[in-house]
Amino acid sequence: xxxxxxxxxxxxxxxxxxxxxxxxxxxxxxxxxxxxxxxxxxxxxxxxxxxxxxxxxxxxxxxxxxxxxxxxxxxxxxxxxxxxxxxxxxxxxxxxxxxxxxxxxxxxxxxxx
Amino acid sequence: xxxxxxxxxxxxxxxxxxxxxxxxxxxxxxxxxxxxxxxxxxxxxxxxxxxxxxxxxxxxxxxxxxxxxxxxxxxxxxxxxxxxxxxxxxxxxxxxxxxxxxxxxxxxxxxxxxx
Numbered sequence: 001x002x003x004x005x006x007x008x009x010x011x012x013x014x015x016x017x018x019x020x021x022x023x024x025x026x027x028x029x030x031x032x033x034x035x036x037x038x039x040x041x042x043x044x045x046x047x048x049x050x051x052x053x054x055x056x057x058x059x060x061x062x063x064x065x066x067x068x069x070x071x072x073x074x075x076x077x078x079x080x081x082x083x084x085x086x087x088x089x090x091x092x093x094x095x096x097x098x099x100x101x102x103x104x105x106x107x108x109x110x111x112x113x
Numbered sequence: 114x115x116x117x118x119x120x121x122x123x124x125x126x127x128x129x130x131x132x133x134x135x136x137x138x139x140x141x142x143x144x145x146x147x148x149x150x151x152x153x154x155x156x157x158x159x160x161x162x163x164x165x166x167x168x169x170x171x172x173x174x175x176x177x178x179x180x181x182x183x184x185x186x187x188x189x190x191x192x193x194x195x196x197x198x199x200x201x202x203x204x205x206x207x208x209x210x211x212x213x214x215x216x217x218x219x220x221x222x223x224x225x226x227x228x
Contacts, residue, residue, distance in 0.1 A: 034216065043117070043203055043219035044156075088154055100169055101217060103156040 002027045002093045004074075006104035014112050019078040021107045023091030026072065032094040033074045034101070035065055039087045047089075050074060061085070086111045116140050119204050119220040126194060127228050133190045134223045136204030144168070145187035146217065147179060148203040156203070162187050199227045 007022040025031055032051050036044040048059025055067045065076045074091060091104040117138045126132055138145060146169075147159040161169040162181045176192045191198060201224050205217040 036219075038154075041221070043221045044205075045219070046216045049216055090156065100158055100161070106154045 002031060002095050002102050004033075004091045004093045004102060004104040006089075006091050006107050008107050009105065010108045010110065012110040012112065013081045015083055016080050019076070019081045019085065019109065021076040021089050021091075021109065023074045023076065023104060024072050025074055025091075025093050027093060033065075033067065034092040034094070035059065035063070035074075035076050036090045036092055037087050038090065038106075044090065047076070081109075081111045083111050083113065085109060117204055117206055117218050117220040119202075119223050121223060122221065123224050123226075125226045125228065128194055128196060130194050131190070131192045132194060132225070133188055134202055134204075134225075135186070135188045136220060137186050138204075138206040138218070139185065140206055140208075140218060142206035142208050142218070143184055144207045144209065144215075145181065145184070146205040146207075147187065147189050148205060148219075150201040150203060150222070152200070160187075160189075194225075194227050196227050199225055201225070 003026045005024045030052050034049045035047040037047050038044045047063050048057045050057045050067045058064045063078045065074050067074050088106045088108050090106050092101050119136050144163045146161045148156050149159055150156045158171055159173045160179045164184050165181045178190045181187045201222045203222045204220040207215040207217045
């Protein structure tokens with residue numbers, strides 16, 4: 001069965017410094033992986049997705065993620081944090097063959113001025 | 114233009130009542146979903162419908178009954194509300210069901226509080 005583990009429940013960074021949100025996945029075959037962001041009192045917005053094309057995936061708002069099969073990881077990064085990046089981030093794997101999404105427990109990103 | 118819209122945004126009601134949440138998408142998508150997000154932000158799928166047909170039903174109590182009058186709408190009716198039903202309920206849609214790499218588009222959620 002597919003699953004994802006988000007290794008940090010909270011991450012705090014200063015504005016202008018790099019962001020790293022960690023995610024490991026478990027899948028018995030080539031997975032589809034996503035990162036979604038949830039701002040307070042809002043729904044989830046897709047940041048980026050990996051679907052077995054390029055291993056380095058670029059998303060919106062300067063975010064990117066790298067699929068590393070050997071490490072079963074799909075970490076989300078951004079070179080320079082902005083105050084507006086403060087939100088909850090979810091790593092998600094798709095239950096292959098269906099459209100059922102399996103969510104990680106979320107990482108809350110705080111950005112300090 | 115709102116792509117996936119849910120109403121109401123907030124719902125406060127008493128235990129034992131029956132309530133409905135409505136969802137509409139104007140993206141022309143074939144598949145719609147309901148998710149439940151608990152107080153710890155954990156998200157879990159409840160149902161999915163593809164072109165008005167039930168595809169996924171994740172062992173949700175039968176007090177929850179989804180209804181899809183057409184492929185642009187998926188409503189959620191809840192009977193005999195319980196304290197544990199307090200959560201944020203999200204509606205979502207995607208272009209094609211059964212294809213694992215299709216992103217899903219989410220509404221802003223309905224915050225249900227049971228007194």
